[in-house]
Amino acid sequence: VLTASELTLLGRLDLTYRRPQSGLYAGERRSPRSARSPEFSDFRPYVSGDDFRQIDWRAYARLEKLMLRLYVAEEEACLNLVVDSSASMALGEPAKWPAARRLAAALSFLGLAAMDRVQVGTLGGGRVPPLRGRDGVSRIWAFLAALEPSGTGDPDALRQLRWLRPGVTVLISDFLVEDASWAAPLAALAARRQEPVLWQVLAPDEERPTLAGDLKLVDHESERARELTITPGLIADYQRALAAHRAGLTRASQAAGGRFLFSSSADDLEATMLAGLRSGAVRRG
Amino acid sequence: MEFLLPLAGLALLAVPAIVLLYFLKVRRPEVRVSTLMFWRPFVADRQANAPWQRLRPSTLLFLQLAAAVVLALGLMRPGLIGAAGVDSTTVVMIDATPSMSATDVGPSRFGAAVERARSLAGQLAPGQQMAIVLLGDHAQLLAAPTGDAALLREALDRARTSGTAGDFAEGISLANSIVTGRPGGSIIMLSDGHSRAPTSPPRVLAPFTYVSVGGTGENSAIQTMSRASNGAVFLRLANYGRTTRDLRVEMRADGRLADVLPVKLEGNTTADLTWSRLPASTQVLEARLTPDDAMALDDAAWLVIAEPPHHPVLLVTSENGFMQRALKLRPGLDLTTVKPADYKPGRYDLVVFDGFVPPGKLPEPALLIDPPAGQGPVPLGGQIDPGAVLPADPRDALLRDVSLKDVHVQSAAGVKVPAGWRPVVSAAADPLLIVHEGEPRDAVMTFDLHHSDLPLRAAFPLLVKNLLDYLLPGGFENQVYAPGQAVGLIAEPDARWADVSGPDGHTTRLAAPYPPFTATDQPGVYTVRQQLASGVRLSRFVVQLQDPAISRIVPGAAPLIQDVERSRGVLPRGTLEIWPWLIAVALVALVAEWFVYLRGR
Secondary structure, rough: OHHHHHHHOOOOEEEOOOOOOOOOOOOEEEEEOOOOOEEEEEEEOOOOOOOHHEEEHHHHHHHHHOOOEEEEEEEEEEEEEEEOOOHHHHOOOOHHHOOOOHHHHHHHHHHHHOEEEEEEOOOOOOOOEEEEEEHHHHHHHHHHHHHOOOOOOOOOOHHOOOOOOOOEEEEEOOOOOOOOOOOHHHHHHHOOOEEEEEEEEEHHHHHOOEEEOOEEOOOOOOOOOEEEOOHHHHHHHHHHHHHHHHHHHHHHHOOOOOEEEEEEOOOOOOHHHHHHHHHEEEOOO | EEEEOOOHHHHHHHHHHHHHHEOOOOOOOOEEEEEOOOOOOOOOOOOOOOOOOOOOOOOOHHHHHHHHHHHHHHHOOEEEEEEOOOOOEEEEEOOHHHHHHOOOOOHHHHHHHHHHHHHHHHOOOOOOEEEEEEEOOOOOEEEEEEEHHHHHHHHHHOOOOOOOOOOHHHHHHHHHHHHOOOOEEEEEEEEOOOOOOOOOOOOEEOEEEEEOOOOOOEEEEEEEEEEOHHHHHHHEEEEHHHHHHHHEEEEEEOOEEEEEEEEEEOOEEEEEEEEOOOOOOOOEEEEEEEEOOOOOOEEEEEHHHHHHHHEEEEEEEEOOOHHHHHHOOOOOEEEEOOOHHHHOOOOOOOOEEEOOOOOOOOOOOOEEEOOOOOOOOEEEEEEOOOEEOEEEOOHHHHOOOOOOOOOOEEEEEEEEOOEEEEEEEEOOOOOOEEEOOOOOOEEEOOHHHEEEOOHOOOOOHHHHHHHHHHHHOOOOOOOOOOOOOOOOOOOOOOOOEEEEEEOOEEEEEEEOOOOOEEEOOOOOEEEEEEOOOEEEEEEEEEOOOOOOHHHHOOOOOHHHHHHEEOOOOOEEEEEOOOHHHHHHHHHHHHHHHHHHHOOOO
């Protein structure tokens, strides 16, 4: 799914979690809990029952008060990757599906490399059980490689994904579903302590359509048709509507404590990751 | 209001055609997209599955119909009768004399004159009209009075220089007929002053403006090239300019350079050259002046060296030394002279009967001089006193280079010109020389040469030469003609057809009765191939400019005219055409339609 040079690129990147993550096992993500670890966090006064070994005697010498030294707990985080494998993802020039699959593979690699618990599934319901460590890379990639775009991508399907654990949920999709609202499903995710990251992948000809003249446009998922005479004015209308749609997705994701970003199916992985860096979803490791 | 081009109303058929297109469902190619959510339907687009749909009001439809109707109305050229004043009609006369081809002004004098006329056409204001007259051998109306600049420009595109000097009198006559009844008319002449001047200044019925075209008069020419009996080639060169010129004459034998003769010619002088190095078996000799000058037409001369076929000619006369000597001047003529009593019919290409007509059928062709009354092909009447001798038609080819100014005839026989004959030389009332047009070629001179001073004039041998050209089969062979001059091609009696090839290679096929060949605008050697029963007979003639009046290209003075009192009346009212405004309205409708289409609303 990814080439050696792309893996080298990913080796220099890491995922960004806005909130400290609490997991079952120790990991590399900052936890809301305190624990013994090399990373100092804070001091607090000694209370009865505390571990004597954590008393900072140097602080006692200066303050003549017993102070306990606290350390940051590092635990695993949970990365939920939801890929939209609806039929519309097969469209575009170049097609969106290979770009979305490559993006999912890259993000899963970043999560597994950071010892996060990574789950990958589709809006339709198929998924790979939670995996941890680099050993899981091959299983996730095999799952992604076996997927083919089909069906529809209904936002309400997000509510049905019971396998999502608290953590970051990255939804990779074109978000082109007619008469659908993403606000309510995203709010539901937030209620389940999910930090939603909406990553939109569109083809260049969907961002700047090159169509012209008398055409019959057919929705690839719903098979609904609309006959249009496409003019520069109509193209401008299209671009305005797309910008408004993205603004709506941004508002919905921010309301749910998450973020929205987009990349092009024509981008290579480096350009795609740059989009992640710009939005803060990815950082340099 | 009237429509000047009502037939263009057929363009209104576009209206039902546009409506029909709106009834028809557009067959659109199918494109699959990820979503339709951003494609908002355009008002003009409707979803329908039938090939026909109900017509609904549409801004586009309205604008398209409006543009079609207005365009159709514009094409019909509506005009408001009497709304425009025809304030002037300009007749532009363009001189097409060969000297107008001089290139002392760019691209040539003629080109500059045409450009000037084109500019005048472009400056026509509404209501003004312009006509174009081309002064060639005859005046030609290139464009009747019109205000349409496009028509005038199209007519000017057809204008070409002529082979002979323009006829000013004919041009003025044509221009007068145009401006008659148009009080606001005027005449503009674009010329270099070399058109043929009439004997008396013509009357001009409108203000006349002469615009001189041309710069310098620097030009040199080959005036004459001929071959003497000893085989030497004689050349006369002329420098019509003021400056001394170092010239070279290239002598080409059958296209191959044979010699170059350097000549230094002072201004307004001539020089004679004799050249005797003519290669044997040369068919055509060409002499060409270099370097080039303002007029290329007179820089070359040709001489057909090939021996013309010999013509047996019989002169039947008691005693006529004048005619005998004139006939002998023509090379290739085997002349036999007999007394009338000794006359016997034989195989002759021409028989000249002087004061005698044989009984029975006349041999063909025949020239009859002073036939006895009641004899010959034309009934002659009693004796008349001819008085002044005049050309019947000064442009008659038989009178080429023939001046009848000092010719007198003491007495002649009266004759009425029968059908099929034409007079060549006339007295006040009766003709003196008539020729039969077509076959058989005959000519009748109605007076005794001894009763006239014609044989003593230079005109006589020239007239005889011209008559021989006309009467003898192949009389044109090896002869030199002026550009634009009609050449009478007398073919051999058994010729099926004759192909005439010009210097540019263009070939014209002529067949009996062999009308005069008129496509002689290009100087050079013309080849005539006669298809005989026994094979092909090849002969040539030459067309070249040897007219000093035209070669002297210094721009001349304005021609003399008679100004007459012009009538002053109310200017006529013309029709104001409103199609430009209609086209503008249609353009606005189309721009609006395009704007609505682009906006998608």
